[in-house]
Amino acid sequence: MIELIVCDMAGTTIDEHADVYRALENSVRETGAEVTAQNLQTWMGAEKREAITALITLGGGVPEKQLVDATFERFRELLFSYYEQNPPVALPGVVEAFRKLSAQGVKIALTTGFSRDVASVILPQLGWAAGEGELLDAVVTADEVAAGRPAPYMIHRVMELTGIRDVRKVIAAGDTVNDLQAAKNAGVIAVGVLTGELGREDLEVHEHDVILDGVAQLPQFIAQLEVKA
Structure with missing residues (x-):
């Protein structure tokens, strides 16, 4: 699970x-x-x-x-x-995927190479916040840990904040090579997504567990994992 x-x-x-x-x-x-x-x-x-x-x-x-x-x-x-x-906007299907997974008891968190002050400008524009009853359970920025990606610290800090102890029960998704490397360094399931600047062939040459078109596909991917388990 x-x-x-x-x-x-x-x-x-x-x-x-x-x-x-x-x-x-x-x-x-x-x-x-x-x-x-x-x-x-x-x-x-x-x-x-x-x-x-x-x-x-x-x-x-x-x-x-x-x-x-x-x-x-x-x-x-x-x-x-x-x-x-040109204000940032949520990628298609992301909010719906987060809400669906949250309703299933999955905790939702964001990590970023941004500093907290930059993230604090972006997230309110989207109406996203972290806390009880909010879309997100936690947000960790690169200036809040000892080192940013590809170090695993942001992912592990999110696990601390959300009370998750088993890395096998964590998925980390991102659109860059550094995202995949951080996930692998953290020992979690590494998911690459194609909504950024890199194509499938760019991500597939690096260690990963799956490449998806986008975060919107996470509920389906998780459902498949549950069936295999």
Whole structure:
């Protein structure tokens, strides 16, 4: 019996029109560093300061703390501006899937490479909140743990918050390679979804349990797991 679903935010449960990619790329480019599509994709889903540090280095820059801090603030500024112009929306079928699973006793949580202040801007726009009687049972952001993805800490922190002890009863879903690696590192069922920037062939070459079209398919997938069990 699956007891907990842990989903990524941008590209997995939320359509934010790839603005996080754009904000990350543009903020790093403003430092004078070159940003390739491959390097950008490698660091998507990761904690954003860590991603900025890596991208500046890969782009030929020197990621001194002052520069990383300033670039992170610029990233936030750009992202909030993009979101104001084109607000994020829930991906099709996500809310319905969450409500169906919640009615079956499954706990629902989100993790994200965003910091808490960014997540706190996005979630109220969607009408999503965490707590008793709300759509979500928990939300954990990358700045609330020792390290972001691909470390397993956000998933394990969600398990702590929701009282789930058995990793075999947890599914983690995401649209990036870092999401899959974090799930595998956490020992949970790793689900890739195709609602982000990567295609099936991009995700399938990395360790995973299943690739789904989207989070909307999770109730069906879980039902199949129960039958096999």
